Amino acid sequence: MKNTGLYIHYPFCRKICPYCHFIKTLKREQTENLYFEALKGEIKLIASLMLRFDTLYFGGGTPSLINAKLIKIIEWIFKYLDTEFKEISIEVNPEDVSSEFIMILKKTGVTRVSLGIQQFNEKLLKILGREHTSSDILEAVEKLKKEKFVLNYDFIIGIPEENKSNLEESIKFIEKYPPDSVSIYILEGVKGKYWKKFKELEGDKKAEHFLMFEKFLESIGILRYEISNFSIKGKESLHNLKYWNYENFIGIGPSAASLLNNKRWENKSSIYSWAEAIKKGKLPPDKIFKLSPSERAKEAIMMGLRKVEGIDRKKFKIKFGEFPETFIPDFDEKESFFKIGNYLKVKRESLLIINSVLEGLF
Numbered sequence: 261m262k263n264t265g266l267y268i269h270y271p272f273c274r275k276i277c278p279y280c281h282f283i284k285t286l287k288r289e290q291t292e293n294l295y296f297e298a299l300k301g302e303i304k305l306i307a308s309l310m311l312r313f314d315t316l317y318f319g320g321g322t323p324s325l326i327n328a329k330l331i332k333i334i335e336w337i338f339k340y341l342d343t344e345f346k347e348i349s350i351e352v353n354p355e356d357v358s359s360e361f362i363m364i365l366k367k368t369g370v371t372r373v374s375l376g377i378q379q380f381n382e383k384l385l386k387i388l389g390r391e392h393t394s395s396d397i398l399e400a401v402e403k404l405k406k407e408k409f410v411l412n413y414d415f416i417i418g419i420p421e422e423n424k425s426n427l428e429e430s431i432k433f434i435e436k437y438p439p440d441s442v443s444i445y446i447l448e449g450v451k452g453k454y455w456k457k458f459k460e461l462e463g464d465k466k467a468e469h470f471l472m473f474e475k476f477l478e479s480i481g482i483l484r485y486e487i488s489n490f491s492i493k494g495k496e497s498l499h500n501l502k503y504w505n506y507e508n509f510i511g512i513g514p515s516a517a518s519l520l521n522n523k524r525w526e527n528k529s530s531i532y533s534w535a536e537a538i539k540k541g542k543l544p545p546d547k548i549f550k551l552s553p554s555e556r557a558k559e560a561i562m563m564g565l566r567k568v569e570g571i572d573r574k575k576f577k578i579k580f581g582e583f584p585e586t587f588i589p590d591f592d593e594k595e596s597f598f599k600i601g602n603y604l605k606v607k608r609e610s611l612l613i614i615n616s617v618l619e620g621l622f
């Protein structure tokens with residue numbers, strides 16, 4: 261089957277950040293060796309699905325810690341899988357961007373780097389518990405720009421003690437070093453002892469700060485194309501678009517998720533049980549969900565509405581038999597949130613409350 265996305269989850273980090281909800285663990289040599297061995301095994305097992313992959317994404321954890329082993333992983337992928345990659349992306353932490361690492365990225369054929377900047381202001385970086393400084397960011401960006409990678413900046417807003425003036429430092433930085441695309445995540449649900457020492461952000465400030473970023477990015481031609489993502493036209497993430505367009509993708513590594521036609525599954529999240537299953541020659545899903553045609557249609561709607569352009573109604577009807585709004589119960593009561601034309605989309609002014617719009621949809 262053509263045009264499948266391939267995601268590789270690398271679950272190790274140098275240090276655990278206090279706000280992180282991803283599946284990750286501290287890097288330890290022995291566990292990492294077990295991981296690489298199992299990863300090779302899973303790539304071989306995936307070959308039996310007879311898919312052709314056209315995007316590759318290394319996510320984590322901190323995939324920039326894979327270092328030279330990246331070259332080995334890409335060799336395994338080319339050896340065992342049918343590939344014709346239009347994009348190879350990797351998430352990178354600024355403190356890992358050495359000249360040697362750039363060479364490794366080039367050898368691996370990486371085309372797109374997603375740089376975890378988070379914020380440019382030193383105080384906010386410290387509150388987030390990040391390892392890098394603003395000068396690490398500058399050094400990394402200069403090196404990556406020189407090599408002409410498609411460059412995405414990852415930002416976090418909604419950090420305690422964040423205000424317009426410390427955010428302005430990130431905006432000035434972007435203005436000086438414009439990327440191809442930007443992702444902005446809003447920090448939610450920070451609880452526990454660690455956060456008590458900082459002043460929490462009041463009420464609507466998160467929305468205000470998001471709008472401040474959005475206004476600035478759009479003024480320099482980096483346009484919003486998904487709830488949290490902005491891009492110059494033509495530089496959108498091809499791999500991530502597969503999720504929002506409800507196309508097939510396969511995830512490799514502990515906890516990685518996959519969608520293949522009417523099946524969805526997630527790998528075992530413990531590195532040990534994941535590796536154990538592969539050793540026995542089995543693909544390691546925890547549970548496989550078989551999706552009915554209407555469940556598929558509903559999932560496709562939930563993902564498609566995340567895009568600013570929304571869902572192409574004609575294409576949707578060809579795939580699922582009816583226009584998308586037909587699947588939404590009591591649509592006439594919810595219609596005020598949407599615009600319907602060739603596309604079904606969430607109105608611009610409703611995008612700020614999109615999570616509650618989506619939660620109340622089905």
Ligand code: SF4
Nearest residue numbers: 273276277280320321
């Ligand atoms: S480096 Fe990234 S994945 Fe690792 S703990 Fe920090 S935020 Fe989480």
